[in-house]
Amino acid sequence: MPEQHDVDSATRNPREAFGEALRDARKQRRSGRISQSDLGRLSHTSKSTISRIEGGVPPIASHLPALFDQIFETDGHFKRLYEDVVDQSFPAQFRRRMIMERQATAIWEWSPTVVPGLFQTAEYARALFRTGTSRPSEEEVAALTRTRITRQELLKDAPTDIRAVLCESVIRRRFGSRDMVREQLATLLRHGERPTTRVQVLPLDAEPHALIDGPVSLLTTPNHASVVCVEAFRTANIIEDPEEVRTVIRVYDDLMGEALSARESAAVIREQMESL
Known part of the structure; x- marks a missing residue:
């Protein structure tokens, strides 16, 4: 049985799916909602980068998905979403x-x-x-x-x-x-x-x-x-x-x-x- 993210990403642009997941994770974080600026600081990047990613605008630096999984304790969820983004850039x-x-x-x-x-x-x-x-x-x-x-x-x-x-x-x-x-x-x-x-x-x-x-x-x-x-x-x-x-x-x-x-x-x- 495919995971839910696989079903969702099949019907949405993978970059948009990644951005939506990041925005949801930021707002629903277990230890409290954080801002784009906070997430930028925690992931050693910037507010503008987080804003761009949440908006579905490329690129997504390859090291960030693992950091997001660590910050939000999502057990590889962002890594899998990023794999969808990479796959989509190639012909079938x-x-x-x-x-x-x-x-x-x-x-x-x-x-x-x-x-x-x-x-x-x-x-x-x-x-x-x-x-x-x-x-x-x-x-x-x-x-x-x-x-x-x-x-x-x-x-x-x-x-x-x-x-x-x-x-x-x-x-x-x-x-x-x-x-x-x-x-x-x-x-x-x-x-x-x-x-x-x-x-x-x-x-x-x-x-x-x-x-x-x-x-x-x-x-x-x-x-x-x-x-x-x-x-x-x-x-x-x-x-x-x-x-x-x-x-x-x-x-x-x-x-x-x-x-x-x-x-x-x-x-x-x-x-x-x-x-x-």
């Missing part, structure tokens, strides 16, 4: 993928081109978004980057099992400043040190394989089913056919076997960092 298939991603018990990533979104630094993400064919404004780039970084919250919650196999070209590719690339590689190393995460590099001279032409994500759901998420130019597709999914799993298993070990991969990443 992307939204569905993000919901499944948050619920997944395991995420296996393959990327032949760029660092997967779950591992991207803000600067790396910004550099990618600035190359968009729609020539996004700096405001749009900033909003897209906030959304990308918010996706990474799942890494802080449940111990999701994450595997990432990256083509060596992802490690060698340079765009933007040396400092930006170096920080991105350092972030990859830090993720690889987590007990629930493995990062492997597929050498450039590896044999051709069926996934060579694009990134793929394999998500395992809580009921142990697997789906394949494929992204291409401005499109996303979710494959659920069991036979197709099994085929992708077999290819991914082969990729992990062909890739360098986690320790060898870390050494390659460190070597590239030192060469910058």
Whole structure:
């Protein structure tokens, strides 16, 4: 049975739903109603920011929902509402993928081109978004980057099992400043040190394989089913056919076997960092 906020947010703009919930919480606080100025002080922001959020005007800083939950003792209510806001900023298939991603018990990533979104630094993400064919404004780039970084919250919650196999070209590719690339590689190393995460590099001279032409994500759901998420130019597709999914799993298993070990991969990443 979905929670009431899920039903409400399905019929309202998620930003408006968030703003209304914040206004209601402020007025109905257990220990006494507080003003926008008081809430701004408690959440280390300003009255104008609280007023803007309650009015449904973007953006909502990603750290604020957790603070609101702490202040109002709402047990993750604002965090869930914020997830609705983030999801709504994506086309339907992307939204569905993000919901499944948050619920997944395991995420296996393959990327032949760029660092997967779950591992991207803000600067790396910004550099990618600035190359968009729609020539996004700096405001749009900033909003897209906030959304990308918010996706990474799942890494802080449940111990999701994450595997990432990256083509060596992802490690060698340079765009933007040396400092930006170096920080991105350092972030990859830090993720690889987590007990629930493995990062492997597929050498450039590896044999051709069926996934060579694009990134793929394999998500395992809580009921142990697997789906394949494929992204291409401005499109996303979710494959659920069991036979197709099994085929992708077999290819991914082969990729992990062909890739360098986690320790060898870390050494390659460190070597590239030192060469910058």
